[in-house]
Amino acid sequence: MKPPPEAASGQRAPNRKTSVVTGAATLFASSIFSQILGLATLIVTARLLTPTDFGVIAYFVIAVALLEIIQRAVSMTLIRQPDITEAHLNTVFTMQVLLGLGAAGLIWLSTPLMPMLGLPELTELIPALCIISVLISLKSPRFPLLERDLRFAFVAGEEAISRFVYTVFAILLAWIWRDFWAVVVANFLTQVARVIWTYSTAPMWPRLTLSRWRDCLNISSWSLGAQITQFLTTNTPQLIIGATLGLADAGTFRIGFRLVSLFTNQAIAPLERVIYPALAHISRTDGTTQKAFEQTNAILLGIIIPVSVGMALVANHMIIVVIGWQWLAAAQVIWVLAPLKAIETLQANVRSASYVKGDTKRLCIRNSILLVVTIVLMLIGSSFGYFGAILGTGLSSVFAIFLTLIMARDFGTGGFFGPILVAWRSIVSTLVMVAVVLLVGGALGNHDQVGWAFNSPDDLPLLRIRFLAKVLAGVIAYVGTHLFLWHLSKRPEGFESAALSLAGGVCRHVFTRGPRGESS
Template structure:
């Protein structure tokens, strides 16, 4: 993306971020599977309602101060003091709002258990915001290993505590324990790796005000959009159906959390270095988008095609209503991989309002569609609404990228032709081999057949992708980087 040693370090950094997130999300997935066997769908539904409220309030109070620090040309100690002070204020206000919301929430849903759940869950967003601001210095040096250590540490402890609690008690409290323990441990480890003695100061507020204002508005609307689904369904369907939707949404979001969210920070660094060189910035955007799509698209398509056998094999009979919901949500996530670097691009070119503009338009489009789907068709209606909105948002973001850096929508789409064709070949292969999964036999045989199909499908996709890359003249991109890495690794 960027020439020379810096470009290599950015690629390595992004790879490390993705690898660490992959490890943590594998831990999350294992935890979900274990907890799905120990708890009921209704337990997941109850916690989903509480989590939705916490996430909305957290998003309203969200301040992307870390990314703002990265974008600053010069950083002083007073910048870090201002960041810490703003995060402390945010945490106190956030906790107050959540505690005040507990009684009306429990009354609205007719469940007093929500009072204790929301109060306890408030600890998680407070802890997330209070991490050492000095951690950002590692990112500025393109060293993302400490961030990986922080995240993995939190996930390992959260996994151990939540699974142990569920095993001993079969209580729904295992779910909030996992949500709380992770951020608390990450908070502690961040100060171990990046020591910082906090001081209260707002001297540099002006350096962050534009980011806080526009980002807060965008984050608020975005969170309301995504959390209104479980909140609506919590009133319209039973907790078991809501639990199934929540489980499917968690699974479908894992690839995006791995390949999109974790590349955001390295991409902000990379794009910031190129913002005065628009041709190279366009090329970097296209390469990064194509690289993310190369990983995300086959995973989501594979998930959609094998949702039934996967749920039966991993989650068991009490989750039998999950497959169609999971299939639909997997399809709904697909378009987001085609515009994954957009947020990093907008921040790098100092245009956070572009993100907010997209989110506002999405909200206006999404609200009536989701309301109609939820009220008339329940869970499936919400799933279909998400697919429709995702396609509309793809068009909106493509137009925004064209405005920011003069990269037309058609040129953006053509950057993915090898990935899309390779996914189509893989999908045809998976479809033709579905008979493998219907042969009966023991659970172990079913798992072996499923694993064989996954591995062979991945091989078909990779072979198709590299064949198309070779036929198109071996252009610079992910394939050339992987080939170079393999060549350098072979003695």
């Protein structure tokens, strides 16, 4: 058996800042690649499948993602453990398998509930979900140790390969079958690819044992609860819309929510894979994470706010140009949720800091409160129809931001709004961007001729030109204003310097090689 990755890497202590920057650069590049493939998948499948298909897909994808979160909550215990032994690895593997089998059993027992909930179409998915539940549990427990040692190239490889497999098969099978089974089979093949990748990069022969269950359970129990409640809060709107308004409305909502997620939650996910191990490393070596927490807030908001707000500004055009005007109702989701979900990404940083501090119990309680509030708001909102449900989702996002800011006070400085105001240059630059885009839209006659774009496909080329003009104007306005404010502030360390370091890390990773053939 090969020595654990942490032992091998211990021969030469890595430079933490270099490892984090390079890891962020690698995962960010992988994220861009994944988002491009994800967008391509969405574009093609949206033109081949119906809103009802997407409603079924919404429930399936939510179930699979929940299974993945449960498994990752167990493996994350290895990142925070001070000392890792083979017994810990085997215990984690055993817990993964038990959870996978238990979840499969619960899914199978839920079969009679589907018709009772008015969703008989979902009974067809039960066998596939049971198989996928077991498959997810078989991933190598040694793989998280690569993250623990800040070796993120392997994580980026997993994300890129799995996304590539999913995109190829989802598009191919959707073209052939023209129904939701294309996504189901593509997801199964993606999980197979993930298992193969984890064992090829972190090989081991696991055995079943629970000898270290106390070490793992003490950390993972509240962590698991926090992640499950957070996940359910995020996906409750889709579940309630499908149950109360029908699968077609749930499918339309999913299209809009998926576009928002591509540029908020999905874009942040790879960076969060860097944040938690990095903060854990800083905590073990320096004993404090306050400065890193504040800088990470600035980076997250600097990336996400302009993208999400810009997306809301051109939502109509983007829907029509990208996936077709038949999905125009999804633009309402983007208008309401994109700016709110941008600020809500702060909770990714709060989650990571809570895991490092070991304060997962409070995080679980916070998420449980948010889940209850979200359910109430969604039930009230959906009683007023589709747009009412969207407003209910928006109000739950506002409440989530409020709770996040309360918890953030324990990890940084600057008062209640400190985590947001730390990115003041990004906020001002975004406001300038909004003004410029609205000005360009007015100059192009957008408000006078908005109707033609939605009713006549013959005018689509002109719409593409206007869409591109707004996007370019927004990018130039945001970047230019940001650099100008940074210069006036005498170039302090923050989002801008981190962006330059990230760009430098990408260049070094692509164009240079380390002494052992590894990217430096």
